[in-house]
Amino acid sequence: MDSPKTQLFRPVTVGSLVVPGNVWLAPMAGYTDAAFRSVCVRHGASLCFTEMVSADALARDNGTTLRLLARAPNETLTGFQIFTASAALAGAAVRRIREMGAAIIDLNCGCSVPKVLKANCGAILLRTPKLIGEIVKAMKAETALPISVKLRLGYEGNTLTYLACAEEAVKAGASLVTLHPRTRAQGFSGKAQWDHLRILKEACPVPVIGSGDLFTAENCRSMLATTGCDGVMLARGCLGNPFLFAQTNALLSESVHEPCLDARERLETAMAHLRMLAVSVGEEKACRDMRKHFVAYTKGLEGGSALRQSVVNAETIADYDELVTSYLRE
Numbered sequence: 001m002d003s004p005k006t007q008l009f010r011p012v013t014v015g016s017l018v019v020p021g022n023v024w025l026a027p028m029a030g031y032t033d034a035a036f037r038s039v040c041v042r043h044g045a046s047l048c049f050t051e052m053v054s055a056d057a058l059a060r061d062n063g064t065t066l067r068l069l070a071r072a073p074n075e076t077l078t079g080f081q082i083f084t085a086s087a088a089l090a091g092a093a094v095r096r097i098r099e100m101g102a103a104i105i106d107l108n109c110g111c112s113v114p115k116v117l118k119a120n121c122g123a124i125l126l127r128t129p130k131l132i133g134e135i136v137k138a139m140k141a142e143t144a145l146p147i148s149v150k151l152r153l154g155y156e157g158n159t160l161t162y163l164a165c166a167e168e169a170v171k172a173g174a175s176l177v178t179l180h181p182r183t184r185a186q187g188f189s190g191k192a193q194w195d196h197l198r199i200l201k202e203a204c205p206v207p208v209i210g211s212g213d214l215f216t217a218e219n220c221r222s223m224l225a226t227t228g229c230d231g232v233m234l235a236r237g238c239l240g241n242p243f244l245f246a247q248t249n250a251l252l253s254e255s256v257h258e259p260c261l262d263a264r265e266r267l268e269t270a271m272a273h274l275r276m277l278a279v280s281v282g283e284e285k286a287c288r289d290m291r292k293h294f295v296a297y298t299k300g301l302e303g304g305s306a307l308r309q310s311v312v313n314a315e316t317i318a319d320y321d322e323l324v325t326s327y328l329r330e
Contacts (some may be wrong), residue, residue, distance in 0.1 A: 022224075024209065025245075037078070041072065041076075043243055049080070055083065055084035056089050056093075071101050080097055081108050083116060084121055106178075107135055107136060109132055109151050112187060126165060132172075136172035137172040140174075149169040157183045162179060166179075166200060167203075175207075177207075177208050181193040210231070215236070216247075240266075263328065267328065273293060283316060287317065291312065
């Protein structure tokens with residue numbers, strides 16, 4: 001019989017889709033663009049999700065929104081995430097994107113950004129499980145691709161609706177449920193309540209993916225081992241640390257793997273990330289956008305604070321190169 005640790009690394013079957021591994025990249029607004037997804041794929045992410053996009057904007061062929069769904073050359077499996085409160089708009093969005101190379105289409109039911117909530121989207125949907133079902137049904141009617149939903153525990157701390165939301169979504173045709181076990185009211189404060197992942201897994205007939213407080217490979221192994229969920233979805237833990245995918249894959253499959261945490265490899269990866277970003281959005285914008293990623297890549301490095309302060313004034317790739325080269329030389 002296989003050991004428990006060996007069994008923790010495994011493929012995940014989502015409808016007609018078989019994802020070869022169970023360590024995935026979560027959708028994160030402002031972060032999971034094609035360049036960052038490319039880096040994560042290179043380091044072992046089996047499935048990556050785009051930033052969430054508005055179903056309404058997709059239905060109107062908004063160019064900026066469509067560009068958010070551009071895929072990196074090395075991406076083979078990409079999940080597209082939409083947000084909406086309208087079944088009709090959800091269906092229209094799926095019609096627009098079903099031929100754009102998505103492997104799976106996800107409905108966001110957890111975002112708590114004020115402008116999303118004001119549009120009655122994201123975490124607001126946790127209040128109305130039946131509406132989630134209606135939206136998923138409309139999405140499923142437009143495509144043979146798997147449909148998934150990403151949930152939180154509930155909108156308010158004293159009203160947990162995730163089981164009802166998952167039930168309605170699955171009845172409507174969802175092939176996967178992802179749960180971040182915090183409420184909308186919690187945001188990212190406190191601890192993720194992993195026990196609810198176990199409860200959901202026991203109740204749910206489709207695969208369940210867990211998210212929340214996954215900052216190390218050991219965290220990921222612990223979540224899988226204690227909750228029985230089918231996979232993990234990395235978010236904040238992999239920012240500046242895409243090496244976490246390879247480390248987790250290795251730990252779950254009992255492989256030998258040296259942590260990629262030395263300064264040189266981290267900074268060389270950051271520079272490769274910057275160059276890919278420049279191809280997508282142009283050098284000037286890439287150098288601005290990269291600053292937030294650079295903060296994460298240099299977190300914990302000796303002398304990293306001074307390096308981060310210098311990067312604020314970097315306007316070209318050559319500026320970044322000079323700063324990194326000087327740092328490594330010193």
